[in-house]
Amino acid sequence: MRRLLIPLLAVVAMTAHADESKPMAPKTALVIHGGAGFVPKDALSPADVRGYHADLNRALDAGNKILANGGSALDAVSAAVVVLEESPRFNAGKGAVFNAKGGHELDASIMEGHTRRAGAVAGVTTVRSPITLARAVMEHSPHVMLAGAGAEAFADSRPEIERVPNSWFDTPPRRRALEKAQREEAEQAKKGGDDSQALRPLEDDAPKYFGTVGAVALDRHGHIAAATSTGGMTNKKWGRVGDSPVIGAGTWADARCGVSGTGWGEYYIRYAVAHDICARVAYRGDTLAAAANEVVNQLVPAAGGDGGAIALDVDGNIAMPFNSGSMFRGWIKPDGSRGTAIHEEP
Structure with missing residues (x-):
């Protein structure tokens, strides 16, 4: 009996060792957003809802195809965001809002x-x-951020960058939103208000500062990338720039975590929202969900702002907090499950 026990123990030990050494299947994950804001359910027709979900799914498909084929997180977020920029439904690219000058x-x-x-x-x-x-700025210049005429001049040097007339971005809904915002601004001026008040949301209207699109991806090499694109704020003046192009405010990625934000940009800049979420994961050991929830749903509202964010960590965990009533979003988890949503789910 003793002679049989020793071989059995050896077999068990060898099996356990084999299981421990077996490589884990590589994880990939993708999360996207099409902007946070207050969009009442009854403000969207069934056709609108179908259109939003279809566009979100197209963006997920574009990014996930790259990840499934072993491509990089950087390529995946680029592909997903380009799809959202091409959709007139979102405040980026083709659907960008108008500034105060009508551009x-x-x-x-x-x-x-x-x-x-x-x-x-x-x-x-x-x-x-x-x-x-x-x-292209990241890969073909020594700089991180280029603005205005300088960014356009750099685009001239890159043959792969497609150029369009500014009017190409026009859409009728965004034109109507500008006209409405300017009427409200004029009414506010008659009451003696200032421009800062004109940019604040009205009680019976959707906020003017929401929109934006973004993506965060994890590839099979364990690398994370994040990307964000926006048309900014309706009726914006003086070359106003929000958080979307600011590294650490609207976009952040490190070895453990990635974030793309969408909300009232001034607050996201002041509180370095994207970086703060990942810093809480890195330095405090918070879970991704806890970090994202605390920053988006506690810190930002306490300061007077609102909005949302998408976040993803190196283990494939996804967080999508928002405090604005709705956030267009979509996700594909490491197990392959996927979904899209607009309002808080039941």
């Missing part, structure tokens, strides 16, 4: 976590895909 000024940024490479552009007016230009 469009677009911002974008992208970051690769394990290398900390980053690129951003602000106030571009003729670049069809601002996220593509932001990536």
Whole structure:
């Protein structure tokens, strides 16, 4: 009996050792957003809802195809954001809001976590895909952020960057939103208000400062990337730039964590929202969900702002907090499960 026990123990030990040494299947994950804000359910027709979900799914498909084929997180977020920029439903690219002069000024940024490479552009007016230009800044210039005429001049040096007339970004809903905002601004001026009050949301209206698109991805090499693109704030003046092109505010990625934000940009800049979420994971040991929830749903509202964010960590955990009533979003988890949503789910 004793002679049989020793071989049995050896077999068990060898089996356990084999199981421990077996490599784990590589994880990939993707999370995207099409902006946070207050969009009442009854404000969207069934056709609108179908259209939003279809566009979100197209963006997920574009990014996930790259991840499934072993591509990089950087390529995945680029592909997903380009799809959202091309949709007139979101405040980025084709659907960008109008500024006070009746034109469009677009911002974008992208970051690769394990290398900390980053690129951003602000106030571009003729670049069809601002996220593509932001990536070109990262990969083909010594700089992180280029703005305005300088960013356009850099675009001239890159043959892969497609240019369009500023009017290409026009859409009728955004034109109506500008006209409404300017009427309200004029009414506020008659009452003696200032421009800061004109930018605040009205009780019976959707906030003017929401929109934006973004993506965060984890590839099979364990690398994270994040990207964000926006048309900014309706009726914005003086070359206003929000958080979307600001590394650490609207976009952040490091070796453990990535974030893309969407909300009232001034507060996201002041509180370095994207970086703060990942810093809480790195330095305090918070879970991704706890860190994202505390920053988005406690810190930002306490300061007077609102919005949302998408976040992803190196283990494939996803967080999508928002405090604005709705956030267009989609996700594919490491187990392959996926979904899209607009309002808080039951």
